[in-house]
Amino acid sequence: MKARTLQKDRVNIITLGCSKNLVDSEVLSGQLAANEIDVVHESGKLDHNIVVVNTCGFIDKAKEESINTILDQVELKKKGRLDKVYVTGCLSERYRGDLEAEIPEVDAWFGTLELPLILKQFDADYKTELLGERMLSTPKHYAYLKISEGCNRTCSFCAIPLMRGQHVSRTMESLVEEAESLVKKGVKEVMLIAQELTYYGLDLYKKRMLAELLERLAAVKGLEWIRLHYAYPNKFPMEVLEVMRKHPNICNYLDMPLQHASDNMLKAMKRQSTRTEIEQLVADIRATNPGICLRTTLITGFPGETREDVEEVKDFLQKMRFDRVGIFTYSHEEGTSAHDLADDIPADEKQARAQEIMEVQQEISYEKNLEKVGKVFKVIIDKKEAGRYLGRTEFDSVEVDNEVVIQSSGKLTPGDFVNVKITRAYDYDLEGEVVE
Template sequence: MKSKTLQKNKVNIITLGCSKNMVDSEVLSGQLLANEIEVVHESTKRDHNIVVVNTCGFIDKAKEESINTILDQVQLKQKGKLDKVYVTGCLSERYRSDLEKEIPEVDAWFGTMELPLMLKKLEADYKKELIGERLLATPQHYAYLKISEGCNRTCAFCAIPLMRGGHVSKSMDDLVKEAEGLVKKGVKEVMLIAQELTYYGLDLYKKRMLPDLMHRLADVKGLEWIRLHYAYPHKFPLEILDVMRERDNICNYLDMPLQHASDKMLKAMRRQITRSETEELIAAVREKVPGLCLRTTLIAGFPGETLDDIEETKEFLQKHRFDRVGIFTYSHEEGTSGYELTDDVPAAEKERRAQDVMSVQQEISYELNQEKIGKTFKTIIDKKEAGRYLGRTEFDSVEVDNEVVIQSDAKLPIGEFVNVKITKAFDYDLEGEIVK
């Protein structure tokens, strides 16, 4: 790959979208580094000559951000500040033929599973022996651990299977080896991610093996926190909760996207579960692991949704009092079964409904946080910002949940655990002091 300049190639990777994309970028970085190609992640120094944009194609806002980022990089190339612009990820996988015509200035487009091809374009060899090796783009003390790729579910709103294919589990041995490697780099917390965690192992071992994987990861020395993200509620394997209760280094935290509370909408979304079944599951989860932090995600504005459906969702939240809630507005995605329906809720109304739901959750979150005042929690220090330290308890994941603000004259090492007594509580954050 001859560049216009005589300088040695340096690649800047820009990652958009979810944590699964972040892992893909880290894997690419590790491969480039092993090929002695200098690589950085989201550098602002402008001392690189090649950019790889790892795109998201999940919803309209994400697609718009991805396209704008590509156009920004193409503009830099046209000004002579870059030699090459490559694009990978979900948007590229899904819309490659259209994008090639619309943005011909991009030097090459790659799908989600074309890492060897991209490396070849970068004049690097794909090194199979590096499976699990990554150059972390996160702070040294935490990392994401992707346990599978793709999804076999057929939710009406979701285009992920179109971009990532069917469910493919990584082997347990490879995942344990990867976790051990992360610990050697200083990682103390791993967040298990997949499009669908509970499906893990069905393809490789012919049965759901997430509980077994959790046990094996919990045995990895030096791994202090293991956190579960994206557990589908239908046919949820309750054995997961037994392991969570038994193993001290598995956080009492569960991210279970429910998407809606109305039976009518759950059926339209093809979620394979009813409200009453969901409520039975919530009760079982809380009975098996008392004090567990339950996070969920909802969608506002799916085709056919009425104000009564929104009121039902608000009542559902008030009844079950989730610790954490996120909400998206529905995005009409071609290729999904939802696309066959009329997108009959205007964008502004979708936003209004989402805000209406979140105002209910904001009050619940404030009340639950108030109950924490005076209690002491094991807290990991994530960073120092504006003269104060920011950390998280085991009930909080990175970026999406509460932060604990710590005022301390003493220096607190980033990535270390401390005990913090909560002195103040707000809607979504806590404040506390170090307890010796």
């Protein structure tokens, strides 16, 4: 150990949870690197002596994964493989007091907005001039762009406001500057993320400004795809769709988590919308922007959910025919208003309901993919794997959506855009060949 302390510190950052956490880790990496501290992201080499675990505290499975990861790192410290273990992120924000008592081997705990305090552990300064600068951990051709922090919504199941606080928008100038910086690093696609995209600007500019932000980002030279994630349906700013139609570099894609379709459940979840209102919104979106790819996420197993509610979700999916659907099983989170309700559906039943709902969507997805066979799409190449290339159309985001499997005798490079004729469809993926 004595010899180790004479060596220069090397920090490994482990990120758990969502893309918003990933951006936080990238910002921390950038700040450490600017202070001439050696930093890596999720290194498996064990050639570092300090670890920062950026945790997730969203649902039970994520919390369990975060705690297990912390314990794994503490075990390495006990064996003399690490000098320091620091923990930050949502789990740390939410349960710091309990965790400090249960895992005393951790050297320090930090909340979600305590980056300057983390840097102090390394005798490093928070460099305000680096605002927006970060060390990317994604492949260099795409990156996430976090446009705001926190959420003002009061959904009964959600603990995010407890961990991330109230909604705070970033200025449009800072976001455009960051987008330009990302392009200089080779980024061609940015995915706009926030706890709630459509609320953007209300705090800073006193009105919803997502459409104006998109106008400015679309003008950034070299930015070929802009993608929208996490748009709340209530009071959706329809002018966003007009901007999307106007600019070819804004993907015809919208991720709008709806969470349920039954009015009983939507009311219990405090979602501020009815099924009729949601169906009308989807119809209006498709009428304004034909061909748009709509992604949504749903929750099953919420307290009091009945078989009729589940059937209503299945009927809703068959009627709406979303392009992409993800599903979560309900997690009973202390501090939320739903925690006062009895968590009355067993875990295996929640899972069975999720599977049942996804079987409906699986068939819809396959049918929609079949419609693409014989058509040509612009595809971005993400990687080469097992002798074939994997890419995405503008209708697919990273990790959560379909991939296009491409057989090509020529060499393709990640970040390349190619035209691909679809030759085969699967439930959730496509196959195709490059055409000139």
